[in-house]
Amino acid sequence: MTKELIEATINGEPVEFLCEPRQSLLEVLRDVLNLTGTKEGCLTGDCGACSVILDGRVVCSCLVLGVEVAGGAIETVEGLAEGTHLTELQQTFLEDAALQCGICTPGFLIAAKALLDSNPDPSETEVRYALAGNLCRCTGYDKIVRAVMDAAALMRQRQSSSSSAKQGREA
Amino acid sequence: MATNTIDSSSGYRVIGTRPIRPDGVDKVTGRAKYGADYALPGMLHGKVLRSPHAHARIKAIRFERALKLPGVKAVVTGKDLPEGENKSVPLGEMSVNPRYLGHNILARDKALYQGHAVAAVAAVGLHIAEQALELIEIEYELLPPVMTVDEAMANSAPILDPELRNEEQGDEPTNIAKHTQLKRGETEAGFKSAQTVVEREFRTAMVHQGYIEPHNALATYGSDGRATIYCSTQGPFEVRGMSAAVLGVPVGSIKVVPAEIGGGFGGKTTVYLEPLALLLAMKTGRPVKMVMTRAEVLRASGPTSGSHIKVKMGCARDGKITAACVWLAYEAGAFPGSPVAAAAMTVLAPYAIPNVLIDAYDVVVNRPKTAAYRAPGATNAAFAAETVIDELAERCGIDPLEMRILNGAREGTPHPAGPPYRRIGFIETCEAIKNSPHYRSELNGANRGRGVASGFWFNAGMQSAAMVNIHADGTASVVTGSPDIGGSRASCAMIAAEVLGLEAEEVRPVVTDTDAIGHTDVTGGSRVTFATGMAVFQAAEDAMRQLKERAAKLWECKPEEVEFRAGKFFAKGNPDAPITIKELAKRLPRTGGPVSGRATVNARGVGPAFATTCIDVEVDLDTGKVEILRCTVAQDAGRAIHPAYVEGQMQGGTAQGIGWALNEEYVYDAQGRMLNAGLLDYRMPTCPDLPMIETIIVEVPNPGHPLGVRGVGEVSIVPPPAAVANAIYRAVGVRLTELPMSPPRVLKAILTHSGQPSATAWS
Amino acid sequence: MHEFSYYAPRSLSEAIGLLATHGAKARPLCGGTDLIIQMRAGALRPTSIIDVKQIRELRRISFDGTTGLYLGAAVPCVEVYENAAVLGRYPGLADAARLIGSVQIRHRASLGGNLVNGSPAADSVPALIALGATALVAGPEDERTVPVEGFVVAPGRTVLRSGELLVGLQVPPPPPAKSSSAYLRFTPRNEMDIAVVGVGVALVMDGERCLKAQIALGAVGPTQIIAQEAAAYLTGRRLDQAALDHAGWLASRAATPIDDARGTAEFRRHIVSVLTRRALLAAADRARVN
């Protein structure tokens, strides 16, 4: 089968890969690029374990073809932390014990990031609906929802302190 | 968040705190390696061809065309496996029937359920392996499918296994693999002395554990006859033993490396792909990786039984239960082995009932062979018994929690199938709910109701091994063979840290392979923190004993004179300053070499677990849809080592129980084909379907464990279906007797009850 | 999955050309949230996939007062329900777009794809029918328009001929009077589910009196059903409880549901009457504040 050469940006780095049209983005990430942090749970768009952010939008990578992302920008769980510095979401997932087996965690972190990027102060209901495409069978979602709300609060705090610091400097 | 813990007066330094789990960073950064994340050079991909029919004779298999497809390296069928012995052989403390196990891995002359593996292929790519499956031709002769226990137990039922016999029916072919009876007292007399008797019949649907990670296996085989299997499993030693049994190779020739595991709940305690991957690796000499699709997981792994249950229970005027009869028939799936015996032993276990008769039937049907699912067997049975108790309480005008407290088992109450209980915490869970802000709050609003129910689970002991190694800097590692599915690594590290006077973060827990640690039974039965925790405790004490010897050597005193207090070693009358474990660790090379504590246990002293759950619902009278408004669960943990993960177990089990209550079920057509083999139509709760799940950890220490630990992993799944049913009753006045209590069923009950069949639907 | 070739044309004519060349073996790809699943399951085996997401006409969403709303066939659901014109003038369509799948799915799935799939349970189709939408179809020879209500002819089958492509949807401007729309569906779970029943309604009101109603039902027949009698009955009536009940009853009589894994026929028929009532109420409430 002929493969195509695809260029894309993954976690901020330019990447080239070869793939068959029938290979999903999930397969490309995991089997071609060795980015196995993105998980497979169903291959039908129903579990969210494979969530990635594609051009700013959270999608199921199992329902995207590798060839479709030519020129696109992809963010995966591997790209969340900066070096050894975890994001607030990663930190609150740890502190709030929001993971048990952890197989759903990459997908939840990505979906939650996408939510908080567009809505920094979501209600519990908004969080629950934004995460409806991500199944977790271990936690009953309680601690996940708390972790997302806690991360949102931390992020708002950081934003306001950095903006007030900025204001301070400007003043 | 405030900890809701009752009776926690531990005086421990590490135990009972909430450190960040040791595997956490790997899991939030995507670095943790699960079974499907492994890859090896030269690896082939394996796929399984499965029967589209529920019951069929396999007349011929032709796979020459598949073998000719470029890239295909091997095709195997049932003929490639040795015929296993048809008897139960011990494996750890479990037992397996090698014949049934082997036939489930690859069908021989008959396919016994839709999804039953018939052939497997290895090819250089996943998509090529999939294409190869389409080139295999199988000739089937269709047989009538037997889908329910009622059908299977009928006199004229088609027989699944012509060789199956049970003790009672002599040499007559049957679908009833086993009848178990438990009896105490005289039920007839007991019912005579009852003032109120309730008799009800229940049905529950087959449901799946629903772990998010599909089954996977990667096997290698060398010319020296040595094999390695990497897989996500709850029981690496079981995978080794079962794979050896299925393939007819020595146990010692296989090493199993447990990967991170993406949920199991009992479903990953047996083998499906592991022996196949190894068989294909043996045929090709190359590593073979296999991963199930979600449809394969649902159709062909091991869900838990659907069931038919009858309960008759009577109580005196004061509410004291005088007698109970329970009849249980559970779907085993295609091969014997449902959890019905466990159901029989759990169904009345929370209560002291003088006269009891329980009959339990293990029945084969054309469905996938069931596997364990969190407190296997108990949830179905509790749905029946706990709704009947609710009805008795209502008829006697007693609060449902008071009813349970009045009849509840305590220390000394004989268990229906065994010796009297030691100290248990059932009553305490009822009291905890009774005093909870939830139960004391008022529930207002139309069509809303509050229900409670309780549950019991034995918990398990079994074998575990542990090593505790002291590092040169005085930190430590804990090595066990127990895969961590819910945070048990954290609790093992904490137990060792407690004994060694270290911080939890200073102990690194390692889950190792089957060659590197002594035999360790499955992560199941809520046994890891209990039994492996006991081994870790002893191994840490062993390390401590050795450390004291070293200190004694330094100080030229007797080891008995060395004491360890507040993180420091002392010796009476020793002029030298006390030293910390860190200082002592530096001196190990000169006092006799490394210190490594070891322990193996076959753990006794298991403490059973009880949970009581309170659920508020609102029912949509027009659609039958049930919304969970509030939920609180109280559970006796004995001692909560890491309370956050105890809560996590309670919340996770409760969520599964709610899913079981409301929407989860295997739906089959008349031909025995599963109609909802995907996560869109097999409806597990999503985030917006649940409220926060409030937890109350009750701590009634288990006298059989050095730290008081009871297992915490399972029992929380048991009460929710009954609690939801009882809540629905209080909301709209109808008693549901079938699971799931899905909208059509609830609506039908409401309309029938109100005597006004819908203007449109039921006319 | 089987093998196929992938094309990503940048213009409509290029896409039509590709479809013409590859004929029945070709399949356009929008969000892929249904097509990829069906291909993986072996239910569809196109040998050419024509990704139409880069074609301007299929990605445009615009509104003007005379022609109404134009919705490119490949516009993802989020862009539909976040669009101010849709939210303000076609709330029933926003309802439907917001209910499809999960956030992840809605970032990919399009209403065009939802329609072309031909699923009786498609959420957006009853909403589109109630609003009187038409489908714009381009083919090798010419372009044509097809009312959405006649677009799906059987489960999984549409009026599209080999070589034809759904370009967009045109929804007429809402009447100047008090009018509104709503779409409701019933699912056992609160999200991530397939409609057991879906009901789309559009209303034109004069105070409490209904001037005109349109009611379309989903998942209760081989294709979407227009509840003609119910709509006709409501014309000129006050929407009081009795009228709503009767309209619900008439709508449920129009339904021709079957038993399947997602629900029984009798349950579905009952739910049609419930949802029709509720959707009418929701639309009437919206019309009041319009």
Ligand code: FES
């Ligand atoms: S694997 Fe993509 S949604 Fe489940």
Ligand code: FES
């Ligand atoms: S932590 Fe196991 S599925 Fe979410």
